[in-house]
Amino acid sequence: MVQAYNFLASWQLFPEKGTYELGDRPRSGIYKIEAIENERLLAISMNWVTLENHAFESHYTILPDAQEHHFDNPEVAETIKATFIDGITFETVFYRDHQQVLYILHEIMPNGYLRVTQQGITPQLKPYTNIEFYHKQMSVLPYSASVSGAVIKPTEEGVIRHKALTAMEEQTNMQLEQIRKQIELLALQAQEIQKRKELSLLIYGAKLNFTPVIGQTYYVYEKADGSHLLSLVSPKEWGGGAGPYKRFVAMVKLLADHTWMEMQ
Template identity: 60%
Template sequence: MIIQAYNFLASWQLFPEKGEYQSGNRPKSGYYRINASDDKSRLNIEHTWVTLENDAFNATFSIIPDGELHDFENAVLADQFKASIADTSNLEISFYKNDRETLHVLHQITPNGLLKITQTGTAPAGEQFTNIEIYHKQMSVLPYAAAVSGAVIRPTEEGMIRHKALTAMEEQTNMQMDQIRRQIELLALQAREIVSRKELSMLIYNARLNFSPVIGQVYYLYEKKTGDHQVSMISPREWGNGSGPFKTFVAKVKLLADHTWVEVE
């Protein structure tokens, strides 16, 4: 069973704006972590969230995903629970109080790799509710996660301090990764420009050239009726907006100081 839970074993970060909450308020941020016990018989679930008022809440519990009823460790929330893994994309947990299901939690891995958690249950006032939360997988390993309703919920100052530190760490590392990503994209763009200049330069140096080009000057590349190319000082406009004796106008080009050619507007 634990093998089927492989896709869930990660730290997940909440998308607060993507959730739907019929019970409780939308959290400011949150994390959700699922890992396997050392003996692979249980799944440990830890989640935390921070309210808009900056109050931190934390909940931890363990489940045995064998489809059987088991006593639950926190009698305040439930007497028993039943957990099962239908396949590698669906994990269900039901909590029971006095032989009545009080909360059902469905974990789903979506086709785009997100974690969708749907909670259905009964609010303290007696009305039915459904909460839906969407998480994305953390590349770095964060030690906890979030949900609006769950087991052993308690506000902790330590949790708030840890959450702030981890949030700051995530922001800094994500910013650094974004900077590196932009640098890589810039280098890739520069590499493509160099390849483009090289290809154009090879075309021009294989073309017919009846004069010695000057660095920084603009010239005009034409294709001849034979399929060969020729560089000319005469622009299409001077040919009467045509290609003159050539088959077609190819590009307006300029010779750079490194003796490569670049196309110009």
């Protein structure tokens, strides 16, 4: 099931990013999509915890062949049809009496997040739209049940396990975020060193009529023939221009490690 590849994962809910016109905003949740029965079917399971710490779970299966199939809970729908629009989008439609009662659109966003849009009808026969955002995560909650059946409230043990897993997710995500920031800082430092190296190579290839002093500020000019020159004379002293040279390149300072840094 090539088109399903991007969706096969456990996804962790961003509760603060979603919009809910029906139902309460959850505090946390897991959305899992996996292939079963020789990858013919997709199993979709959902686990979430409300702000009051009530844990719920549901699941259903789909055959994404763009055909209507019998649905096993007539209280929700009689038939279901799932269609892959492309490798990053698929939709599921639930029908009762040949009328659409629920539409779910799954989309992989450019940033890698999963957006799930649900459109249906409230018990008061008013249309609603719920939109949720998820990101891929490593751990999987040990729940499974059915959205095609009644919502199930688990045992106290299940709630305790979910709270522990949620705390673990928060801690590991915080640690991973710290590591990510450290990596970004190291990347910035590496870019700065690379920039100083390139500037140093240019200067050491330039014409030097004196011995540079560590900590002193100098000025780099490009000559008409494309070569470079290190000078003590600033553009201001040339009247704001490059003087006899083609152009002013940079104001630089020699550091203690004998690399050159561009001054702003």
